[in-house]
Amino acid sequence: MPNPNTPDGLDDPPAGPAALLREMVRIRCVEEELADLYRDEQEMRTPVHFSVGQEAAAVGVCTALRADDLVYTGHRSHAAYLAKGGDLAGMVAELYGKETGCSRGRGGSVHLSDRAVGFAGSAAILGEMISVATGAAWALSREGTSRVVSTFFGDGASEEGVLHESLNFAAVHRIPIVFVCENNSYSISSPLSARQPARSATTGITERAQAFGIAAERLDGNDVRAVHEAALRAAAHCRAGLGPYFLELDTYRWREHVGPNWDNGIDRPGDEVEAWQERCPIRRTARELGGAAPDIERQLLDWDEEFRDLTRLAVTAAKAAPYPDVDRLTDGAYGRPYGAS
Numbered sequence: 001m002p003n004p005n006t007p008d009g010l011d012d013p014p015a016g017p018a019a020l021l022r023e024m025v026r027i028r029c030v031e032e033e034l035a036d037l038y039r040d041e042q043e044m045r046t047p048v049h050f051s052v053g054q055e056a057a058a059v060g061v062c063t064a065l066r067a068d069d070l071v072y073t074g075h076r077s078h079a080a081y082l083a084k085g086g087d088l089a090g091m092v093a094e095l096y097g098k099e100t101g102c103s104r105g106r107g108g109s110v111h112l113s114d115r116a117v118g119f120a121g122s123a124a125i126l127g128e129m130i131s132v133a134t135g136a137a138w139a140l141s142r143e144g145t146s147r148v149v150s151t152f153f154g155d156g157a158s159e160e161g162v163l164h165e166s167l168n169f170a171a172v173h174r175i176p177i178v179f180v181c182e183n184n185s186y187s188i189s190s191p192l193s194a195r196q197p198a199r200s201a202t203t204g205i206t207e208r209a210q211a212f213g214i215a216a217e218r219l220d221g222n223d224v225r226a227v228h229e230a231a232l233r234a235a236a237h238c239r240a241g242l243g244p245y246f247l248e249l250d251t252y253r254w255r256e257h258v259g260p261n262w263d264n265g266i267d268r269p270g271d272e273v274e275a276w277q278e279r280c281p282i283r284r285t286a287r288e289l290g291g292a293a294p295d296i297e298r299q300l301l302d303w304d305e306e307f308r309d310l311t312r313l314a315v316t317a318a319k320a321a322p323y324p325d326v327d328r329l330t331d332g333a334y335g336r337p338y339g340a341s
Contacts, residue, residue, distance in 0.1 A: 012066065034048070051079035056222050061080075070147070070148075071120060072151045080122075096318040111123060130162050155205060167214060170244040221250045254276070
């Protein structure tokens with residue numbers, strides 16, 4: 001439920017459902033194209049964690065943020081990077097390890113960044129960016145800006161001590177950060193039920209955040225409009241100086257934890273995967289548009305063709321781009337700027 005202490009007047013207008021749907025289709029097409037190429041060509045020498053099935057979380061939240069707000073994520077970073085406005089060509093080139101990549105070919109899939117649009121960074125270590133995002137938000141608040149930081153992580157990271165330390169610190173200092181837990185019920189192949197106590201009125205992930213006095217909501221993470229509206233409330237709450245906000249989004253990844261394949265009936269029950277696929281956020285939003293968009297099926301096909309073509313163009317450019325010069329591989333590390341002599 002919405003938090004009663006959050007201001008009624010939202011700072012920013014909501015995005016329309018068609019725009020939200022289009023963005024989810026874009027991310028789905030990009031990731032499906034890349035997954036097939038990753039599997040078939042074996043040219044992307046980086047681990048990949050796809051968000052197919054979870055698009056509503058990234059799209060709903062990132063479209064509620066402003067251009068100068070910051071986003072940090074964990075290893076499952078593609079969707080949030082793209083939803084925040086990250087450059088597609090730069091992301092694809094990064095997966096191929098090329099100098100034209102968004103991290104100059106030095107980071108791979110789990111270390112994306114695009115400072116121009118506020119995608120501050122992602123990292124592979126579980127929960128690592130939660131504290132970094134909290135520190136960045138604290139710095140922004142001390143500067144007196146109205147900017148907000150959002151950090152994405154999974155239910156597995158909710159078990160890390162760094163989250164609880166960050167929640168406590170953010171609550172004490174009323175830091176303008178939106179914590180976003182994408183709860184897909186699995187930490188690799190371990191279900192939530194095997195890792196956490198049975199959910200009750202006090203033991204859930206959202207309830208743990210509330211224990212720090214933080215405004216928190218749990219909602220259907222496949223309902224992009226609900227996510228978007230909640231993220232607008234969260235951002236308005238932060239901008240009003242009311243402190244952090246926590247969103248737990250129940251969702252589900254369709255593909256394996258890491259890699260391009262399906263794990264139906266292997267790491268997860270096949271009927272469970274199929275049940276969640278029936279709750280596809282894209283099909284759901286298309287159905288909800290209904291009579292307001294009678295040509296939506298044709299529009300979905302047009303978007304599908306458009307975004308797959310753009311992804312293939314980005315792949316072609318990435319393959320043609322140079323690898324980083326071996327002599328320059330430490331540029332950007334240990335305080336050494338790119339291009340330094």
